[in-house]
Amino acid sequence: MSMLHVYAIVDGDAIRGAVPLGHDGQPVAAFPADGFAAVVGAAKSGGTMPTVEDVWHHDAILGALMAEHVVVPLRFGTLCDQAELSGLLRERRRRTWRDLDRVRGRVELALRLSKTVDEKLAPEPTRTAATDAQTQPGTAYLMARMACRHQAPAAGDTAIRDIRDRIDRLAVATAWDDGAWPVKASCLIARSAVPGFIDAAERLVERYPHIGMSCTGPWAPYSFVGAFGAHEGTP
Amino acid sequence: MPLETGGGQDLALSDLLDRALDKGVVLWGEATVSLAGVDLVYVGLKVLIGSVDAVQRMRGAAPGGLPAAEADETA
Numbered sequence: 001m002s003m004l005h006v007y008a009i010v011d012g013d014a015i016r017g018a019v020p021l022g023h024d025g026q027p028v029a030a031f032p033a034d035g036f037a038a039v040v041g042a043a044k045s046g047g048t049m050p051t052v053e054d055v056w057h058h059d060a061i062l063g064a065l066m067a068e069h070v071v072v073p074l075r076f077g078t079l080c081d082q083a084e085l086s087g088l089l090r091e092r093r094r095r096t097w098r099d100l101d102r103v104r105g106r107v108e109l110a111l112r113l114s115k116t117v118d119e120k121l122a123p124e125p126t127r128t129a130a131t132d133a134q135t136q137p138g139t140a141y142l143m144a145r146m147a148c149r150h151q152a153p154a155a156g157d158t159a160i161r162d163i164r165d166r167i168d169r170l171a172v173a174t175a176w177d178d179g180a181w182p183v184k185a186s187c188l189i190a191r192s193a194v195p196g197f198i199d200a201a202e203r204l205v206e207r208y209p210h211i212g213m214s215c216t217g218p219w220a221p222y223s224f225v226g227a228f229g230a231h232e233g234t235p
Numbered sequence: 236m237p238l239e240t241g242g243g244q245d246l247a248l249s250d251l252l253d254r255a256l257d258k259g260v261v262l263w264g265e266a267t268v269s270l271a272g273v274d275l276v277y278v279g280l281k282v283l284i285g286s287v288d289a290v291q292r293m294r295g296a297a298p299g300g301l302p303a304a305e306a307d308e309t310a
Contacts, residue, residue, distance in 0.1 A: 006262065052248065055255050076255040078262055088262050099260070110250040184253070216247045222254035226261075 004031070004040040004085060006078040007061050008220070010069035011100055013037055017068035020060055028061065031082075033089035036096060039065060043079055050077060062220040066107070072099045073220035099225040106172060106188050107218035109197065113160060114182040114212040159208040170200050175223045186223035194218060 005023050013032040022028040022041025030037035039061070058076040065071045080088070089096070160183055168174050171187040178184075189197050198215065205213050 009260070052252075055251060056248075058255055059251055073255075073259045075257075075259040075261055078260075080262060085262075108254070110253070112246070112250070186254075186258075214246055216250040219251070219254055220259075222258035225259065 003043040003079050003081055005043045006074050006080060006085060007039045007041070007058060008065055008074055009036055009038050009072040009089075009096055009100070010065055011036055011104075012069065015039060015065070015069075017064065019064045020057070022061060023054060023057065031085060031089075033086070034093060036089075036100060038085055038089060040085070059220070066220060070100050070104045071220050072096065072103065072225045073222050075222075095226070103188070103221040103224055105191055106221060106224075107191050107194065108221040108223055109187045109189055109194065109215055109217035110219060111167065111185040111187060111201070112182045112214045112216075113163065113185075114214075116210055116212045159211050163204050163208065163211065163213075166200070166204060170197055173224055188221055188224045189218075191218070 005026075007022065007028065010030075013030060013035070014037070015028065015030045019028050019039075024042070024044045026041040026043075028039050028041045031040045055076050062071055062073050160178065164174075164176060164178070164183075164185075167185060167187060170193075171189055173188040175186045176183070187197070194217075201213060201215055205211070
């Protein structure tokens with residue numbers, strides 16, 4: 001049975017607007033299912049080893065679809081045959097509609113926060129600390145310096161908490177991965193609110209110069225479909 | 236430090252891989268994606284790095300095999 005690349009699920013029964021060819025140079029087409037459609041393309045039998053360029057191509061297809069549709073993105077590399085797809089879409093009809101409603105008019109931005117603390121920004125040890133150590137001044141200075149440097153991550157954590165609170169208020173929903181540095185966040189934002197979000201992020205960067213921040217996107221809302229563990233912000 | 240928007244290509248690629256490989260809708264089981272040369276981009280993807288054969292062996296070794304597709308709670 002012939003296999004299909006499945007790229008996304010979109011609102012409507014047909015594809016609107018221009019969409020690039022799919023993987024293997026195959027045209028993409030709508031696979032309708034009760035008011036929404038899977039966007040699919042034929043897959044070569046046997047397939048080829050995927051490359052990073054293929055992932056970018058997957059993203060380009062989603063980007064083109066997002067210009068005209070509400071898009072529920074599927075993971076890169078999703079393959080199935082027509083019978084499987086038909087059954088899965090039927091089984092997941094309600095969940096699919098929930099996802100479509102959740103991401104309608106919204107995009108995902110990726111934030112990455114990193115520590116940029118260096119010696120110049122770390123607090124200087126005081127003379128009192130050196131004196132209290134009752135050791136050679138040089139040793140005391142170094143010990144105090146080390147203590148100050150150990151405080152730096154805690155200061156960073158305070159900043160991260162504040163940034164996180166503010167970002168949560170700005171976004172429709174956020175999903176944080178803050179177990180380790182860099183702290184990463186996925187933010188679901190109304191498309192029209194993206195410029196304001198970027199401006200607000202710029203202000204946060206100015207407020208905490210020892211925290212580096214990057215922002216990429218807009219991406220298809222990968223992190224908010226099936227939305228497991230996402231913190232709900234104010235809609 | 237200014238906000239880095241858009242980032243370099245590596246940064247954007249890392250964010251894309253985080254999403255396109257690790258998130259999004261999964262129709263069933265887990266994606267069996269193998270990409271050559273991305274292990275330098277994002278260490279978190281190591282589980283997905285390797286030959287397709289290796290991934291298939293790992294999946295074959297998993298007790299119970301692939302999880303079945305989850306249906307709607309109230310279909």
